[in-house]
Amino acid sequence: MNDMKATVARRRTVWRLAARRWRAKAQAARGRAMRAGGQVARLAAALALGCAAAAAAPERLNVLGWRDYVEPATLESFAAQTGVDVVYDSYDDEAAMEARLRRPGDYDVVIVPAARLADLAAAGLLRPLDLAAIPNAAGLDAAILAKLAVLDPGRRHGLPYLWFATGLAFDAARIDPAKPDTIRPDAIRPDGAKSPGGASGVLSAGAPAGAPAAGAFSPGAFPAAAPAGDPAVSWDLALRPDKLARFADCGVSSPDAPEALFALALRQLRLDPSSTRPLDLRRAADLLAPLRRAAQRTKGDDVEAGLASGEICLAVTTSLTAARAARRAREGESGADIRFVVPREGAPILIDALAVPAAARRPQTAFAFINYLLRPQTAARATNATRLANAAPASRQWIARDVAADQTIYPPPEASARLFAAPTPDAAGRQAMAREWARTAAGR
Template identity: 30%
Template sequence: MKSTLPSRLKQTISALIFGLAVTAPAAQADEVLKFFNWSDYIAEDTIERFEKETGIKVIADVFDSNEVLEAKMLAGSSGYDLVVPTSSFMGRQILAGVFQPLDKAQLPNSKHLDPELLTYLEKVDPGNHYGIPYLWGTTGLGYNPAMVKKALGEDAPVDSWDLVFKPENMKKLEKCGVMFLDSPDELYPLALNYLKLDPNSKKTADYASTSAASTLLKSVRPYVRQFHSSQYINALANGDICVAIGWSGDIIQAQDRAAEADNGVAIVYSIPKEGTQIWFDMLAIPASADNVKNAHTFINFLLRPDVIADITNYVAYANPNMAATALQDQDISNNPGIYPSAEVKKRFYPGNVRGVKIERLLTRFWSDLKTGR
């Protein structure tokens, strides 16, 4: 997830090669940190700076979905000292006992965290005992104005979920291409919220195959070209699709890639007027971590305003560090798609823990939806 970068793929490959190259010798070092992060989700020099300042060698591996991380965490010993779960997943993982409480005395830089944003996390992590917010963002619409105008005309509802949740619109957009996130944890709550229902509903009836939200998603399913949580970035940037439900920083990354390519493609990020989910990617220490002190040292490093400002500049996702805003590129800090106004924030909802039974219903529904059942 990113901002103004020349090559995200290059970074990902480099990180993977680095991880493979250093795993064996680093594991024998006295000072080590085993870090499991989303791919392309840190500045190019962050880890190098940390290693130079502390002498702690970082073994960095990457993942591309919460499900991958959760499988490792619930299996027992993950082999990592620091991981980056999304807050809604972290909430149920806390209940499963996979994390250890943070020692706030080792995290003096947590004083920079925005207390308003911390309140969103109270329901999944009461008292913020287990996680520190790393980066945050929203789920919205990325679209190509010219292509959407051609398909739907001047009055296309680009400020509303009507764009993708009304079959009559999706039928017209099908030719230019629409992609959805491959994430029931994102899409189903969006559908519930659009229908003016509780996006964090714990009523099993709201997740039945005949429920209003299920019916809504099935009604637009025939017009969705692909469900994927990263390929929409290049697809938008290259003009291969005209609309995507995606994450804020990824859509802005698509803008940057199109600008770098100078291919005449314009991309806009829209937070629909009906509201959307605000999500946080957290820093958490597994209960099985071997290098707990080093994990705290790295978290405190990431909480430094200058460090997290560089990361936000690179990945184009907002951070919760109040002192970092002035240090960031102003086109990032002043971008309402990255840092929405207080008025827009009123329409946000966090993802909460729904319970095992509902998660199973949701998983089953999503599998059926993608296969067209």
């Protein structure tokens, strides 16, 4: 009997020990499950918070352009309307622009000289625009679009943002307009004011006999001939040695920009401004040589400051530089009276275009931003800030009166018609131009 009781007791002890082990294992399993559940819950919570933060963070658009080309107020208003923050990065020269554009994914919109569109597109750096996503493109100036098409065939990669002209700036206080074959009294003052004894405005010019008709080499490339017989300024004033000699004592300036100068010289010779034929380039270089030598004798390379101070009395330059020089002359009371003219043979137009890099990470947002910049109200804001013409005719009602009346910014139709677009030459053409340009500097 006692043996049975002992056996039962031992068995009860074993059962109790086994039950304790089972309970311990069950509790451990429940603990692990609870800890795992907590980790899952914490991970889910973290993911939820991360998603919420990502959803709350605004989309960002990166834009590259010339310095001060887009007003901060424009970027802020676009962000307010779309929730997209715009980061604007600027460049100072075309080499810097292209270097940054070659960094994949850095930028979504780029403002580029339109003359570079074809090169950049051929290098695979630009993507075609989706015009269906840019409805404001339909309201752009047809004449400016036609000139842009010369630089961007088919207008596939860029749309015009701002534009200005090449021409002659001069100090009317030092150049006697009464002399034959020189500048007449009604050449434009950049503020649009009437000069003594003449009408205000850009010179209305006649085409020389035998000048090429509009579109002689490519559609939109050449201006239409102006009424014959109008005695306006010719490029001869800056290109013929006998006429240049009159300004030997008052300073002549010309940019170190062979591509633009060769285009106008070829045009003056009644040749295709985009020609890279060796004989054509040699003839153009010979025509430019007297101007180059005269410009080399002028001290300093700040044309705007030189015109404003009176140190330069004749310059081949842009309408933008002439307008700024005129303002500085008035503010500084130098006595210089700076005017600007588009010569009668025509002059190159300079267009800055809106484009989208091929590696843009947000192309649809980029198209939306371009569309916003082309809104008439936004385009007017750009013109008011930069004093450069935009390509949206409907913007004129929002442009400041003094800016809209400034015929250096908005030339009258007969002067605008003389502006032409010259495509950028290929690498071989640029090298040939550089060789001829160096020859003119050496006086050979």
